[in-house]
Amino acid sequence: MQIKIMQNVLQANEKKAAEIRTLLQQKKIFMLNLISSPGSGKTTLLEKTLPLLKEKYKVAVIEGDVETDKDARRLEKYGVPIALINTNGACHLESVSIEKAFSALDMDNLDLIFVENVGNLVCPAEFDIGEDAKVAILSTPEGDDKPMKYPLLFREATLVILNKTDLLEYVDFSLPNFYADIKKLKSDLPVIEAACKTNLGIDKWVEWLEAQIAKKKAR
Amino acid sequence: MQIKIMQNVLQANEKKAAEIRTLLQQKKIFMLNLISSPGSGKTTLLEKTLPLLKEKYKVAVIEGDVETDKDARRLEKYGVPIALINTNGACHLESVSIEKAFSALDMDNLDLIFVENVGNLVCPAEFDIGEDAKVAILSTPEGDDKPMKYPLLFREATLVILNKTDLLEYVDFSLPNFYADIKKLKSDLPVIEAACKTNLGIDKWVEWLEAQIAKKKAR
Numbered sequence: 001m002q003i004k005i006m007q008n009v010l011q012a013n014e015k016k017a018a019e020i021r022t023l024l025q026q027k028k029i030f031m032l033n034l035i036s037s038p039g040s041g042k043t044t045l046l047e048k049t050l051p052l053l054k055e056k057y058k059v060a061v062i063e064g065d066v067e068t069d070k071d072a073r074r075l076e077k078y079g080v081p082i083a084l085i086n087t088n089g090a091c092h093l094e095s096v097s098i099e100k101a102f103s104a105l106d107m108d109n110l111d112l113i114f115v116e117n118v119g120n121l122v123c124p125a126e127f128d129i130g131e132d133a134k135v136a137i138l139s140t141p142e143g144d145d146k147p148m149k150y151p152l153l154f155r156e157a158t159l160v161i162l163n164k165t166d167l168l169e170y171v172d173f174s175l176p177n178f179y180a181d182i183k184k185l186k187s188d189l190p191v192i193e194a195a196c197k198t199n200l201g202i203d204k205w206v207e208w209l210e211a212q213i214a215k216k217k218a219r
Numbered sequence: 220m221q222i223k224i225m226q227n228v229l230q231a232n233e234k235k236a237a238e239i240r241t242l243l244q245q246k247k248i249f250m251l252n253l254i255s256s257p258g259s260g261k262t263t264l265l266e267k268t269l270p271l272l273k274e275k276y277k278v279a280v281i282e283g284d285v286e287t288d289k290d291a292r293r294l295e296k297y298g299v300p301i302a303l304i305n306t307n308g309a310c311h312l313e314s315v316s317i318e319k320a321f322s323a324l325d326m327d328n329l330d331l332i333f334v335e336n337v338g339n340l341v342c343p344a345e346f347d348i349g350e351d352a353k354v355a356i357l358s359t360p361e362g363d364d365k366p367m368k369y370p371l372l373f374r375e376a377t378l379v380i381l382n383k384t385d386l387l388e389y390v391d392f393s394l395p396n397f398y399a400d401i402k403k404l405k406s407d408l409p410v411i412e413a414a415c416k417t418n419l420g421i422d423k424w425v426e427w428l429e430a431q432i433a434k435k436k437a438r
Contacts, residue, residue: 012338037256037257037258037338037361038256038340038365038368038369039256039361039362039365040285040362045300066368066369067368067370068367068368068391070364070367071368086316087343089307089341090341091310091339091341091342118341118343119256119340119341119368119369120310120339120340120341121256121257121338121339122308122309122337123283123310123341123342124340125314126308130396139360140359141258141358141361141383141390142256142258142360143258145289146257146258148287148289148336149284149285149286149287149289149290150257150285150338151286152308158301165358166307166389167386167389167390169361170385170386170389171360171386172416188229188379195321197391201222211418
């Protein structure tokens with residue numbers, strides 16, 4: 001009985017996600033779903049990225065947070081539209097919330113939407129929100145065993161950002177083990193090594209984003 | 220309608236949790252629910268703790284994991300009984316799983332049960348499993364803003380372990396901000412500063428555990 005209910009919730013979510021995907025295709029907007037544990041660096045990545053993109057592209061952020069506006073406030077100063085979704089305790093965003101957030105954005109005037117999902121390595125990977133790509137962010141202090149322990153996200157992801165590589169010498173994280181596991185989970189999954197704090201890897205990430213936006217426009 | 224279903228699930232969970240609590244009281248077993256993000260150091264904390272306690276107390280571990288036995292295997296060598304619960308995608312443990320795990324343990328011959336919950340800062344805090352205390356583990360690379368962003372866990376916790384304090388000089392983490400927020404959330408919440416890798420704080424943690432076990436025996 002419980003499983004049946006869960007399937008209905010997932011089916012309703014997927015139906016709405018498909019509608020969102022169709023809308024994004026019509027409007028030629030590329031939408032990213034950023035997923036990681038709390039504190040892996042999602043917001044910091046956006047803080048580094050928004051200034052580099054906002055002159056060239058029309059960018060918006062949908063900010064998912066359990067109950068505060070802390071992350072939305074951190075991004076306020078970059079002058080891009082931000083739609084905040086407070087989930088009131090829920091551990092992931094669903095497509096119905098994304099649709100609501102769209103009503104707060106000028107959808108005829110956007111190239112790129114970043115969705116910063118709730119900090120959680122498990123549930124957000126299970127809920128399609130109609131995004132073009134999921135980006136998994138893992139930081140080195142979390143340990144190299146995380147892809148195998150939370151495989152769904154890494155199988156679902158289009159890109160992995162390995163963040164806080166500036167801490168590699170202080171933490172237990174084996175790059176060879178990490179890459180071997182990623183290869184086992186999804187052999188062609190690209191990884192960008194980054195340290196958002198020191199701007200390492202941000203150039204590659206922006207290059208990847210620009211290629212995705214161009215592809216979406218050409219579709 | 221969805222909210223109503225959720226309430227039923229929570230009610231069923233709480234009913235079972237109350238039964239577990241009664242059983243633990245009868246058997247004078249102290250049970251801890253360890254909650255943190257992936258990679259904060261729950262398993263490492265247990266690796267440091269089990270050798271110090273297992274001669275003096277009868278200890279068992281209930282290991283919650285989404286789909287692997289990686290953490291259970293890490294603890295195998297310490298020679299205490301381990302019951303592994305794979306949640307098959309679910310992001311938290313519920314009391315019905317704990318009851319099942321009990322059937323794999325010798326409940327007449329235990330002083331202390333550690334439950335290592337699924338790595339997740341959100342959902343495990345919402346589900347009572349009949350434990351005597353929730354222990355929140357936060358590691359410094361996750362950032363000092365986490366208590367305010369995930370307040371439920373810190374309000375529910377009996378103790379906080381601030382782990383990876385050996386990394387404080389390399390990460391953005393303000394101890395004064397952290398303590399100010401903890402005070403706002405729950406003014407009397409004790410914090411143990413630790414660095415499991417270098418054994419810092421393990422003595423205080425073991426002292427706290429021994430006091431809890433003694434209290435439970437005396438109740």
